[in-house]
Amino acid sequence: MSSAAARRDAPRLPFERAAALALEDEQTRANVHRATTTIRARRAAVVGETPDWAELRAAGTAIRERAVLRLDELLVQLEAAVTAAGGVVHWARDATEANAAVAHVVERTGSREVVKVKSLTTDELGLNDALLARGIEPIETDLAERIVQLAGERPSHLLVPSLHRGRPEIAELLREALDEPGLADDPESLLAAARRHLREAFLRARVAVSGANFAVAETGTVGVVESEGNGRMCTTLPETLVTVMGVEKVVEEWRDLGVLMQLLPRSATGERMNPYTSLWTGVAATDGPSSFHLVLVDAGRTRALADPEGRPALRCIRCSACVNVCPVYRQTGGHAYDTVYAGPIGAILQPQLSGERGTSASLPYASTLCGACADVCPVGIDIPGILVHERAKVVRMSRPGLDGRALRALGRAFSSRERYERAQRTARALQRPLVKDGRFRWLPGPLAGWGRSRTLPGVAPQTFREWWEERERGA
Amino acid sequence: MLYARAVRVALFVTCLADTLQPSVGRATVAVLERLGLEVVFPRGQTCCGQLHLNAGYPDVARALGRGFVEVFAGFDAIVAPSGSCVAHVRAHAGADGADPEGVAGRTWELSEFLVDRLGVVEVGSGYEGSLTYHPTCHSLRSLRLDGQPESLLRAVSGLELRPLPDATECCGFGGLFAVRNADVSTAMLGDKLRSVEHTGAGAVCACDASCLLHIGGGLERRGSPVRAVHLAEVLAS
Numbered sequence: 001m002s003s004a005a006a007r008r009d010a011p012r013l014p015f016e017r018a019a020a021l022a023l024e025d026e027q028t029r030a031n032v033h034r035a036t037t038t039i040r041a042r043r044a045a046v047v048g049e050t051p052d053w054a055e056l057r058a059a060g061t062a063i064r065e066r067a068v069l070r071l072d073e074l075l076v077q078l079e080a081a082v083t084a085a086g087g088v089v090h091w092a093r094d095a096t097e098a099n100a101a102v103a104h105v106v107e108r109t110g111s112r113e114v115v116k117v118k119s120l121t122t123d124e125l126g127l128n129d130a131l132l133a134r135g136i137e138p139i140e141t142d143l144a145e146r147i148v149q150l151a152g153e154r155p156s157h158l159l160v161p162s163l164h165r166g167r168p169e170i171a172e173l174l175r176e177a178l179d180e181p182g183l184a185d186d187p188e189s190l191l192a193a194a195r196r197h198l199r200e201a202f203l204r205a206r207v208a209v210s211g212a213n214f215a216v217a218e219t220g221t222v223g224v225v226e227s228e229g230n231g232r233m234c235t236t237l238p239e240t241l242v243t244v245m246g247v248e249k250v251v252e253e254w255r256d257l258g259v260l261m262q263l264l265p266r267s268a269t270g271e272r273m274n275p276y277t278s279l280w281t282g283v284a285a286t287d288g289p290s291s292f293h294l295v296l297v298d299a300g301r302t303r304a305l306a307d308p309e310g311r312p313a314l315r316c317i318r319c320s321a322c323v324n325v326c327p328v329y330r331q332t333g334g335h336a337y338d339t340v341y342a343g344p345i346g347a348i349l350q351p352q353l354s355g356e357r358g359t360s361a362s363l364p365y366a367s368t369l370c371g372a373c374a375d376v377c378p379v380g381i382d383i384p385g386i387l388v389h390e391r392a393k394v395v396r397m398s399r400p401g402l403d404g405r406a407l408r409a410l411g412r413a414f415s416s417r418e419r420y421e422r423a424q425r426t427a428r429a430l431q432r433p434l435v436k437d438g439r440f441r442w443l444p445g446p447l448a449g450w451g452r453s454r455t456l457p458g459v460a461p462q463t464f465r466e467w468w469e470e471r472e473r474g475a
Numbered sequence: 476m477l478y479a480r481a482v483r484v485a486l487f488v489t490c491l492a493d494t495l496q497p498s499v500g501r502a503t504v505a506v507l508e509r510l511g512l513e514v515v516f517p518r519g520q521t522c523c524g525q526l527h528l529n530a531g532y533p534d535v536a537r538a539l540g541r542g543f544v545e546v547f548a549g550f551d552a553i554v555a556p557s558g559s560c561v562a563h564v565r566a567h568a569g570a571d572g573a574d575p576e577g578v579a580g581r582t583w584e585l586s587e588f589l590v591d592r593l594g595v596v597e598v599g600s601g602y603e604g605s606l607t608y609h610p611t612c613h614s615l616r617s618l619r620l621d622g623q624p625e626s627l628l629r630a631v632s633g634l635e636l637r638p639l640p641d642a643t644e645c646c647g648f649g650g651l652f653a654v655r656n657a658d659v660s661t662a663m664l665g666d667k668l669r670s671v672e673h674t675g676a677g678a679v680c681a682c683d684a685s686c687l688l689h690i691g692g693g694l695e696r697r698g699s700p701v702r703a704v705h706l707a708e709v710l711a712s
Contacts, residue, residue, distance in 0.1 A: 016655060016658070019658060019659050020658040020659075023658055023659065023662050327645040327647070327663055328663070331659050331662045332659060364531075365651070365652065365655055366656065366659075367649065367652065368612070368647060368650075368660075368663075369612070369649060369650075370612035370616070371612055371613070371615075371616035372612075372643075374616070375616060388529055391530065391531030392531045392532070393531075394531060395532060403654075407526075407527065408532070408535070410527075411527055411532060411535035413521075414490065414521040414522040414524075414535075414539055414542075415538065415539075415542070416521075417518055417521065420521040424493075424494055427494075439695075446655075447654060449653075449655075449657025449658070450653060450654050450657060452661065453657070453664060453692075453693055453696055454653075454661075454664070454688075454689060454696055455692045455695040455696050456688070456692060457688075458495075459494050459495065460494065460496070460497045462497060463497055464488045464492060464493040464494075464497035464500035465488075465516070468516045
């Protein structure tokens with residue numbers, strides 16, 4: 001039932017090749033189309049009804065921009081506040097250090113399993129595999145994330161990791177994975193089965209691992225935003241809680257949450273208010289975990305921070321509004337992007353985090369620059385502008401291929417009237433054997449892809465400027 | 476019909492229309508001259524640099540942007556039959572102090588020039604048949620066109636304008652995207668063409684010759700009877 005591209009062990013392909021494969025999976029495309037249509041409409045409705053959306057957006061942009069520019073101060077302030085509240089702060093330069101810090105905390109408790117709050121950052125770091133390698137079983141408790149984990153797949157959407165799956169496919173998976181062959185397809189039955197399955201884990205668990213949507217430097221408060229309440233179970237029931245957070249998630253002040261918590265649910269799930277918002281500050285003697293660890297992870301954030309033009313990507317609050325409106329994501333789904341951060345935000349964030357190489361170098365080109373993403377971004381990230389900036393970085397860092405040489409040659413042809421007009425005449429002469437009735441019969445090299453679905457006219461028998469000149473002479 | 480004031484307009488035809496679709500340039504001239512405007516065509520013009528900026532060659536794009544500003548420096552109004560080229564010129568050609576005379580700010584897309592600058596919606600055109608309008612991404616989200624092309628089309632005698640479902644969804648062109656990500660581009664085009672055909676209109680119209688090259692090329696490859704026409708061509712009819 002699962003497509004090849006969804007498997008965690010799928011080969012890593014550049015976007016254009018992975019996308020071509022993804023397009024063949026009609027079921028997944030229908031699922032993604034249906035889900036994004038629904039969520040686009042919900043977002044548009046709750047944003048449309050908010051009279052001060054533009055002001056909220058401007059405030060959210062300013063809050064996140066200030067935080068990103070003051071990371072050096074805010075993180076030290078956060079560490080002091082968390083420590084004062086009885087928490088322990090760990091600093092990790094990369095995935096290896098972060099995963100080791102988490103594993104070390106878990107091992108000291110003697111537990112061989114952890115319950116997990118859905119966390120993109122731990123997905124990015126590959127924490128689950130790192131824990132498994134040390135004999136610790138991670139149990140995802142967000143239902144969609146659990147479904148993806150049980151299927152051995154990769155998440156395909158920032159917010160709804162199983163967005164590429166329809167309900168009948170999910171029912172089939174749960175029947176098998178939970179050993180409940182009689183399980184019906186309706187949402188109530190599926191949720192009841194998931195609840196039975198996860199409740200056992202919650203009641204047994206001694207350690208939980210979470211990500212963080214935000215951390216407040218002023219107070220040392222860390223927060224997780226979710227819809228099911230399963231995250232709340234994880235952050236309150238076990239004795240030990242480990243939160244893994246990218247360093248860019250910090251904000252200055254408590255009151256910043258007042259703005260961000262209006263922007264996030266409306267942009268993310270199309271809800272006016274988020275169902276479960278869990279906020280905690282260190283440990284409390286009376287309630288919740290008695291041991292709290294905060295792992296602050298760089299993993300490429302400071303690399304992005306060093307680039308003034310790419311830096312705004314760090315403002316992202318992971319709402320996924322850009323993903324849902326993206327016409328490219330809508331066709332391909334998330335797996336083609338080969339990153340936890342699929343869609344437009346991933347196309348600018350992943351290359352900055354990991355460097356513009358490998359499959360990441362193909363991501364800035366996974367866009368028509370239509371601008372729908374920038375219009376919905378609640379923190380004003382100019383995604384098309386950064387895509388173009390990242391493309392320039394890719395070009396600088398790679399050896400010029402055929403299309404690169406062609407573009408340079410075209411640039412020279414455009415550099416003066418004489419060269420341009422000569423190029424028009426030369427192209428018209430060269431195309432003669434390839435053009436019939438004004439259309440190319442066959443397109444060479446990099447243009448072949450165009451020709452598969454579209455005709456292309458050749459250089460006109462009389463260009464506009466030739467017509468103009470003729471008219472001037474006649475006048 | 477004459478436009479009373481003597482306004483001299485420089486045409487920026489765009490490299491694509493000049494070379495591949497000269498009828499779009501001729502139609503633009505016809506519409507402007509019908510309104511009594513004097514149209515000039517500065518021969519030094521080539522390309523605005525949009526293609527190169529978007530492909531990752533900002534150095535080439537900057538040089539072309541400077542060239543654009545030089546060629547058009549002496550004109551009060553520069554008009555182009557392309558939303559995306561004008562959007563590029565406004566955002567980039569004048570960047571970094573390269574445009575001290577404000578050429579980029581005097582550069583207009585055809586429909587906004589007619590409606591916003593001249594205050595004209597009726598340009599004396601006649602078109603027999605039905606047509607649907609696709610708002611191209613850059614005219615919509617960069618230029619923020621807000622109904623100017625539709626107003627012009629509604630004023631064309633004999634023309635029946637039909638609403639396009641999912642009109643604001645990208646057609647899948649995206650310049651280099653159409654070649655480099657040809658499969659996704661084709662899938663997006665498929666959705667757009669289904670929407671166009673759903674309207675039952677005889678033609679699809681837009682303000683960008685580039686998107687129309689893609690949409691029209693797709694229709695032709697399918698053997699569809701629907702034609703792709705530029706706004707200027709409809710207005711010149």
